[in-house]
Amino acid sequence: MGPVSSLISLPGWANMLIAVAIGIGFGFSLEQAGFSSSRKLVGMFYGYDTTVLKVFFTAAIVALAGSQFMGYLGLLDLTKVFVNEYYVLPAITGGVIMGLGFVVGGFCPGTGLAAISIGKIDAMVFFFGGLTGAFIFAETYPLIKGFSDGTYKGPVRINETLGLSPGVFTFLLIIAAVFMFWLAEKAEKRFSRPDISADI
């Protein structure tokens, strides 16, 4: 039963190698989906191209439903799957900074790296900006430690907070996703920019 890392005990470097292979696969998929184009990515914010929403939301609900089916069939032990810890205010602040960086820079970290791999100069500048941000965070960490480590909620799941079973939550999320896809299609028609879309 998965996860794979619980089936066989691999040395640290082998685990890192697997992560690198998955990362390359992920980056390749991003590039093939057209996510190395900043105009396509920021189209999400202007409404003329909502591929980002459709691709990532589809990936999230397929992964969620798939892992729950695998868990039910005994193929994946969900208790061994890492759940990220939740810090309320730092997560909101980080989300705002990330969103601003996304709309200003035209990439998110993953798509930025995918764009670097095909030689895009704007992505290299974007990546340098990301590194600068990480450097500033590391250097100022002692000053913002209280905020950064505060409002800790532990590795909570949304369905627990809402008092729903995992299956019911997944069902509701899928309904929400399908509604968002419909809304996204409407937005694409409403804010259509054929001049940009033809170039992407």
Next chain:
Amino acid sequence: MNPRIRLSIILISAGFVLAVLPLKYTRSLGGSPAKLLSASLNDSLAISADQLARFISLEDKDIHLVDLRDKADFMITGIPGAVNVPYHEILEKDPSSFLLAGNARNIFYSSDDLQPGYAMIIAMGLGYRNSYFLRGGINEWTRVVSDTIYRGGTITARENALFESRIKAGRLYNKLCNLPDSLKIKYLNAMKFNPKKLDGGCE
């Protein structure tokens, strides 16, 4: 049919199936690890055998005992009013099925202090802040309460009060331990924890 509509139907159908499937419900521990650790080191969270004897002799409704030993041990020497949830099952079970929320005190006990200490931290992490453990476990309880005897001589009023609660709780405990298995099962079933009944209301 439009492939997007087809995909949406497949996803919604999969979601519906998941909604009706009895999926395993895993719970996450909340609260800062540092805070949980410092809370667990708080000496006031350890209940002494005498304190517990007093609660039992006064029939305190706000305490809730959880025996973490195996069922066989619990059947032989279970403290009156306790529910049995073997330690290895506490993360598998829905905590609301064996713990009380609110002001009630959940007191864990086992043969020693190790597992009850862990169980107490888990319960606190799950949001049951009023969690405690019986210091010294069932062995300390037996030594202090069950085996207590009057050795003669003059005792102070405080010692007398302590002795009385020990005797009263000890009698109840020994009576339960000496019941034949059939009656003991009946007693334990009658005591079975049902949180819904404790919710109050005007029934």
